Amino acid sequence: MGVLGSVPDRAEATYTCSDCSRVLSADQYYWHKKGHRHSRACKACYQLKRRPYKIAYMAGVGKIKQRERYDPEKRSQSIVKSYGISLEQYDHLLAAQNGGCAICGSKEAKTKRNGRFCLDHNHQTGEVRGLLCAPCNRGVGLLGDDPERLKKASDYLLTPPSRKAWNCQAACILSSIA
Numbered sequence: 001m002g003v004l005g006s007v008p009d010r011a012e013a014t015y016t017c018s019d020c021s022r023v024l025s026a027d028q029y030y031w032h033k034k035g036h037r038h039s040r041a042c043k044a045c046y047q048l049k050r051r052p053y054k055i056a057y058m059a060g061v062g063k064i065k066q067r068e069r070y071d072p073e074k075r076s077q078s079i080v081k082s083y084g085i086s087l088e089q090y091d092h093l094l095a096a097q098n099g100g101c102a103i104c105g106s107k108e109a110k111t112k113r114n115g116r117f118c119l120d121h122n123h124q125t126g127e128v129r130g131l132l133c134a135p136c137n138r139g140v141g142l143l144g145d146d147p148e149r150l151k152k153a154s155d156y157l158l159t160p161p162s163r164k165a166w167n168c169q170a171a172c173i174l175s176s177i178a
Contacts, residue, residue: 013026014026015029018039018041019049020044020045022042024042028043030046079119082119083119083126083128090131093130093131094117097130097131100133101117101132101133101136102120102130103140104136106136108133109134110133110134111133111134117131117132118131118132119131120132123145
C-alpha cells in the first residue's frame with residue numbers, strides 16, 4: 001500500500017470525508033508532495049477545524065509578533081542589517097530631503113505598515129539612493145530601476161502617441177482642404 005505505484009490516479013479517485021461523510025473528488029482534499037492525503041477531512045472541514053486555532057494564534061502570538069515588527073528598536077536593527085545605515089543616518093537623509101519623498105516631495109510616507117518612508121537602494125550594489133513614499137518606490141521598482149525606462153515613461157506622459165497621431169491626422173485633413 002505504501003508504494004507510489006499503488007496510489008490510485010487522483011484525477012479519477014473519490015474519497016469519503018471523515019467529518020461530513022460526503023464523497024468528494026481528490027481535488028477537494030489537501031495532499032502531501034509524496035502522494036498521500038494530508039487529512040482524511042475534506043478542505044472545507046479541515047478549514048473549519050483549523051479556524052479556532054488560527055483565531056487563537058492571531059489573538060495571542062500573532063499580535064505580539066506584529067507589535068515586535070513595528071518596534072522602533074527592531075526597525076533600527078532591520079535597517080542596519082538590510083541596508084547598512086543607522087536610524088540616525090535615516091533621519092539625517094530624511095532631513096536632507098526636506099522631510100519628504102525624494103521624487104514627489106510628499107511629506108506622507110503613504111505606507112500602511114509603519115508610517116516610515118521606503119529606503120530606496122540599488123539592487124546590484126546595495127547603495128542607498130534615498131527615501132521614497134510607497135507609490136514612488138513601487139513605480140521605480142515596477143520600471144525595473146532602469147533610468148532609460150523612467151525617461152521613456154516621462155516622455156510618454158508629456159507627449160502621448162495619441163496626441164501625435166491626432167495632430168498628424170488633423171494636419172492631413174487641413175492640407176487636403178487647402
